Amino acid sequence: MKNRIYIIGMGPGKEEMMTVEALEALEASDVIIGYTVYIKLLGERFAEKEMMTTPMKQETKRCRLCFEEAAKGKQVALICSGDAGIYGLASLMYELNREYPDIELTVIPGITAACSGAAVLGAPLNHDFCVISLSDLLTPWEKIKKRLIAAAEGDFVIAIYNPSSHKRKDYLMRACDILLQVIEEERACGYVENIGREGTKAVTCTLKELRETEVNMFTTVFIGNSNSSIVNGKLLTKRGYQIERNTDICRNN
Amino acid sequence: MKNRIYIIGMGPGKEEMMTVEALEALEASDVIIGYTVYIKLLGERFAEKEMMTTPMKQETKRCRLCFEEAAKGKQVALICSGDAGIYGLASLMYELNREYPDIELTVIPGITAACSGAAVLGAPLNHDFCVISLSDLLTPWEKIKKRLIAAAEGDFVIAIYNPSSHKRKDYLMRACDILLQVIEEERACGYVENIGREGTKAVTCTLKELRETEVNMFTTVFIGNSNSSIVNGKLLTKRGYQIERNTDICRNN
Incomplete structure (x- = not known):
């Protein structure tokens, strides 16, 4: 039998928001590897396990460490925040x-910030949506700009990841300026800080107000589409059966 | 204290893919309400609970039932497949x-098919992506078409929900024809049937091959972006640090 590595999406942070299979995979592992911040979020339950961390920006090193530990015969779990398949490893x-063909991988999905943030804000996604990261570490800004415009022109709800960092304080403002070329100032928007962690904070606002807002790096931003509105403090996007006066309409498929 | 309704995303179906808080909310509820198929997926663990179902296409009725039961003082759980905030209720x-102001709502996020399907196929999302439903029950086909083109022009990975139904057998072909106006025939794609249920099946193919494929209604389809490829049978989308020869690059933020 081949050695296996679990690649685990841990969701926003707290254990209650992990899936049962993610927790079972962690329990079944000898060593848990991850970015220092996420390892710390795991808490007491796994305190007995061997933990290995690598700092930020050493993703390849972290991944190689997983294969090296698995090659020793250990059951390895690699943890990522949110979903391991979305901006994860x-x-x-x-x-x-390909360099370690004797080791098998299993990806265990987790709750990504588009879902966990939406649940706090109300129901901003509801229908078709895009997820866009504003980090230009690995993606040229021109490509990010092109995607923002395409998303706005397609009338998608947009979930924005990595809207800010220490050195990118004005990126959300720049993104809003790009979006304002296509969509109106009064468009319903919102953002959530520290989803599923201490100090969760949800704010609804217009796109114009969002442009003037400085968010931190633990924030997920939501730009509504043309069917979005703020209702009793919640950011909602409506679908057909809601727009048509909440009556059950007759449909034919 | 106000009565509260839990709106629960149950993920793809099996209990292991539900979050701990979703299971706890079901345990804490007196009555579980949902579409018949999802109620059946819940299985033995909740067999003692009162269950109420409404057929498909009666979403408003199902929602009103939740409020009516909650108004009687019962703790109500409304279950949706995947994430309750994405094509959910x-x-x-x-x-x-607004009509039942004395009742509070709590949305508990779940694993949506973009995440659970991606985990089976490999890592097709990885970076910016769109989710688009091909159901034109509540969205005009012209709007779906516009979104497909915008997503292709923005070079997003696309996760397609509801690619087929009994009366919409050719919709995936029509969607592929639209995408082929912008992206090449050899674009790496894939699809997953019955995610997290009996008979999970994952297939990788080109966009041209996908066009010739008839999928069923329990399928999620993935269209790669220009950085996607099929590697050892897995559909992968690469990011910057992978494209740059897997070396850890020096970055400045």
Whole structure:
């Protein structure tokens, strides 16, 4: 039997928001590997396990460490925040898997911030949506700009990840300026800080107000589409049966 | 204290893919309300609970039933497949909440098919992506078409929900024809049937091959972006640090 590495999406942070299979995979592992911040979020339950961390920006090193530990015969769990397949390490692990063909990978999905943030704000996604990261570490800003415009022109709800960092304080403002080329100032928006962690804070606002807001790096931002509105403090996007006066309409498929 | 309704995303179906808080909310509830198929997926653990179902296409009726039962003082759980905020009932519940101001709502996020399907296929999302439903029951086909083109032009990975039904057998073919106006025939794609249920099946293919494929209604389809490829049978989308020869690059933020 091949050695196996679990690549685990841990959701926003707290254990209650992890899936049962993610927790079972952690229980079944000898060593848990991850970015220092996420390892710390795991808490007491796994305190007995061997933990290995690598700092930020050393993703390839972290992934290689997983394969090296698995090659020793250990059951390895690699943890990522949110979902391991969305801005996580699942893809890189599969790439490197070619160098370690005796090791099998299993990805265990987790709750991504588009879902966990939406649940706090109300129901901003509801229908078709896009997820866009504003980090230009690995993506040219021109490509981010192109995607923001395409998303606005397609009338998608947009969930924005990585809207800010120490050195990118004005990126959300720049993104809003791009979106304002296509959509109106009064568009319903919102953002959530520290989802599923201490100090969760949800705010609804217009796109114009969002442009003037400085958010921190633990924030997920939501831009509504043309069917979005703020109702009793919740950011909602309506679908057909809601727009048509909440009556059950007759449908034919 | 106000009565509260839990609006629960149950993920793809099996209990292991539910979050701990979703299971706890079901345990804490007196009555579980949902579409018949999802109620059946819940299985033995909740067999003692009162269950109420409404057929498909009666979403408003199902939501009103939740409020009526909660008004009687019962703790109500409304279950949706995947995430309740994505093509689920969270938004409609908040709309109707205006008529039942004494009842509070809590949305508990779940694993949506974009995440659970991606985990089976490999790591097709990885970076920016769109989710688009091909159901034109409540969205005009012209709007779906516009979104497909915008997503292709923005070079997003696309997760397609509801690619087929009894009366919409050719919709995936029509969607592929639209995408082929913008992206090449050899684009890496894939699809997953019955995610997290009996008979899970994952297939990778080109966009041209996908066009010729008839999928069933329990399928989620993935269209890669320009950085996607099929590696050892897995559909992967690469990011910057992978494209740059897997070396940890020096970055400045």
